[in-house]
Amino acid sequence: MTAFEGVLFDGVRAAGLPVQVEAQGDDVLIADALDPPRRIARDQISADAPIPGVPRLLRLPGGALIETGAHDAVASVWPPKDIIARAAFAIESRWWAVLTGLALTAGSVWLIVAFALPLAAEPVSRRISPKVEAFMGKQTLAFLDRTILSPSTLTDEETDKRQNAFAEFVNGEDAQSYWLEFRHAGTPNALALPGGIIIVTDEMVRATANDAEFLAVVAHEIGHVRGHHAMRLVLQDSGLAVLMTALAGDAVGTTVLAAALPAVLLRTRYSRQFESEADDYAFAMLKRHGQSPQAFADLLRRLRLSEHETGDSHSLRQYLSTHPATEERIQRAEEQR
DSSP states (O other): OEEEEEEEEOSSSSSOEEEEEEEETTEEEEEESSSOOEEEEGGGOEEOOOOTTSOEEEEOTTSOEEEEOOHHHHHHHSOOOOHHHHHHHHHHTOHHHHHHHHHHHHHHHHHIIIIIHHHHHHHHHHHSOHHHHHHHHHHHHHHHHHHTOEEOOOOHHHHHHHHHHHHHHHTTSOSOOOEEEEEEOSSOOEEEETTTEEEEEHHHHHHOSSHHHHHHHHHHHHHHHHTTHHHHHHHHHHOHHHHHHHHTTOHHHHHHHHHHHHHHHHHOOOOHHHHHHHHHHHHHHHHHTTOOTHHHHHHHHHHHHHHHHHOOOHHHHHHHTTSOOOHHHHHHHHHTO
C-alpha cells in the first residue's frame, strides 16, 4: 500500500483542494475533507513524465488533475514504461551526470569543428562542380568590387606586360583556367578566388621589383586555387548542414556558400597547412618555368624590411592577414632555389 498527499484541481473550485491518495491493489482511493472518498481504477489514471524539481501531475478521468511532489510514491504506483524516459529522469536527477553530459556535448562540438569539418571539407571541395566554383568566384569578385576594391590605376603598358607574362606562365599548366584581375586597394595584396580568378592589387604590382617576383606572387595564389583553399575555408566556416548540401549539389547550399565566401576570405587567415601547400605548388611551378623561388623570398623580405624602415606596418599587415609571412617560409623558399 502506498499513500501520499496532493492537491486536486477539478475545474469547478477556484482553488486546489488538498487530498490524500492511497493505492490499494488495482484501485486508487482519493479522499478530501469535503467530499466522500472516490475509488478509481489505477489504470484509468495517467502520470506525466517525471522532471526533477517539478511536481508530478496525475490526470483523472473527466479532466481533473492532482498535483503532488511525492515523486517516489508516484513512480512506485505508475512506473515509467518508457526506458528512455526512465534513463532521462535518472540522469537529470544527478547534477554530476548533467555536468558530464554538457562536457561531452561541448567536447563533441569541439571535435567536429576542429577535426571533422576540416577533414570533410577537403574531399567535398574537390567534388564541387567547376561551374559552381566559377559562379562563386565571379560573385565574390563582384562583391569585392562593390565594397573594398576600386578599378585599377595601372597604365595599359603595365597591365599588358603582366598579362603577357601571366599568360605565358600558365600556358599548358593544367586543365584549370586562370585569369588575372588588377584592382586598386590602397595596399599590396593578392587573392585567389574559386574558379581560377587571381586578383593582384596595383600596389602589389608596384611592390614587385621584376617579373620574377610578380610571377612568384601569382604562383602562390595559383597554389591556393589548386588546393581549393577558399572553398575549404568557407565549407569549414559554414558548418555541417551547408557542407552536406554542397556535397549533394543543393542550390540553397551553393547560394549560402557564395554569400559567405567574401566574408570568410576577408576575415580568416589561411592555416599553416594551406600556406605550405600553396608555397610548395608555387616553388614547383616556378622551377618548371625556369624561375627561382628566391624571388618569392626576396619579395617577402623586402616587404618586411619596408615595415621596419618606414614604420608603416599597415600595408604589410593587410597582405599578411591572409598570407602570413614567417622566417620559416622565407627560408623554405631559399632552400628551393
